Amino acid sequence: MSLPGFIDVKSGRCSGGGSLRYNNGLFIGPLLQEKCGCRVVLENDGKAAVLAEYRYGALQGCGNAAVFVIGTGVGGGLIINGQIVRGRHSTSGEFSFLVTDSSEFYNHANMLGNNCSTTFLLNTYQRRTGSSKPIDGREFFARRPEDHIAQDALNELCENIAKQIYNLYWLLDLEKIAIGGGISRQPIVTEKIREKFKEVTEKSFTGQRHFLVETEIVPCRFSNDANLIGSYINYLENR
Numbered sequence: 026m027s028l029p030g031f032i033d034v035k036s037g038r039c040s041g042g043g044s045l046r047y048n049n050g051l052f053i054g055p056l057l058q059e060k061c062g063c064r065v066v067l068e069n070d071g072k073a074a075v076l077a078e079y080r081y082g083a084l085q086g087c088g089n090a091a092v093f094v095i096g097t098g099v100g101g102g103l104i105i106n107g108q109i110v111r112g113r114h115s116t117s118g119e120f121s122f123l124v125t126d127s128s129e130f131y132n133h134a135n136m137l138g139n140n141c142s143t144t145f146l147l148n149t150y151q152r153r154t155g156s157s158k159p160i161d162g163r164e165f166f167a168r169r170p171e172d173h174i175a176q177d178a179l180n181e182l183c184e185n186i187a188k189q190i191y192n193l194y195w196l197l198d199l200e201k202i203a204i205g206g207g208i209s210r211q212p213i214v215t216e217k218i219r220e221k222f223k224e225v226t227e228k229s230f231t232g233q234r235h236f237l238v239e240t241e242i243v244p245c246r247f248s249n250d251a252n253l254i255g256s257y258i259n260y261l262e263n264r
Contacts (some may be wrong), residue, residue: 031115032067036201040114060213066260070094071118072109073255074205074245075102079109081260083203091199092245093120093190095206095214098138105197125189141186143208144192166211179217187221191229193242205245205252215244 058065068076069141075092078084084092088107094100103110110117119136129135139145143162144213151159152176160168169175190202204215206238219242226238245251 030072031119031219032069033115034067034069036113037065037067049170064264066263068256068259069102069111069115069118070252070256071100071102071120072111073102073253073259074100074202074247075104075118075255076109076258077247077251077255078203078205078245079104081254082251083243084201087200089197089199090201090203091118091193092203092205092251093186094245094252095141095143095186095204095208097142097144099141100205103197120193121188123189125185137189141182141189143206146178146182146208146219149181150175153178162208166208166213169213179213180221183214183217184221184225186218187225190218190222190240190242191225191238194238199240201241201243203243203245204246205248209244214243215242218242 032038032053033040036052037056037058038050038052039048040050054065068096069070071092071094073081074094075084075090076155078092084090085105090104092100092102094102098121103118120141121136123137124130124135125137125140126132126135133139147160147162147165150165154212165175169179186204193199193202204218208214222242247254
């Protein structure tokens with residue numbers, strides 16, 4: 026999982042730098058504008074994704090909603106009261122860095138981005154098959170229908186995601202969560218997350234069905250392109 030790099034969209038300053046640590050503290054927006062000779066508008070990829078889905082995609086008309094982008098880590102974006110939430114330091118919606126196991130709080134393996142990502146899925150499959158050769162997502166999903174190890178790995182991933190969506194629901198009362206990232210093109214991913222979410226909520230309130238949560242889990246309309254489309258929308262709205 027990459028390190029966080031946060032962009033102040035107003036000033037263009039990068040704090041943290043992420044994996045590209047040489048960007049730490051740089052005013053990337055003004056520098057790019059000077060080099061390119063044109064206006065530069067910046068946005069975080071997760072927030073760009075939620076902008077695309079909110080304006081023209083799966084989250085249209087929502088008051089409180091989120092995108093959950095499954096990739097190398099986990100990207101995120103939040104709509105609260107009809108507005109994109111950025112926060113004072115532009116860290117809002119950075120789901121990857123939530124800790125999923127308080128008993129081992131300082132173990133980075135327990136960060137959401139490490140156990141709710143495509144990386145987790147493929148690494149789990151490789152470890153359980155004992156293979157020394159990594160596979161990509163396309164090959165994994167080609168094998169899945171006939172491969173019980175692949176099915177189990179996907180079930181585990183989707184249960185992990187469902188548990189975190191459960192937490193997000195209670196924190197923010199989300200009407201809808203849109204699942205993004207490359208593997209969201211596979212209908213089975215959203216289907217399994219819905220299935221596991223139902224199991225999680227039923228087990229949490231056994232015998233108290235009036236407590237069952239009501240939130241809709243859908244694929245992003247723009248799939249893995251949501252962040253690119255959102256970046257373009259952001260440019261048009263701020264040029």
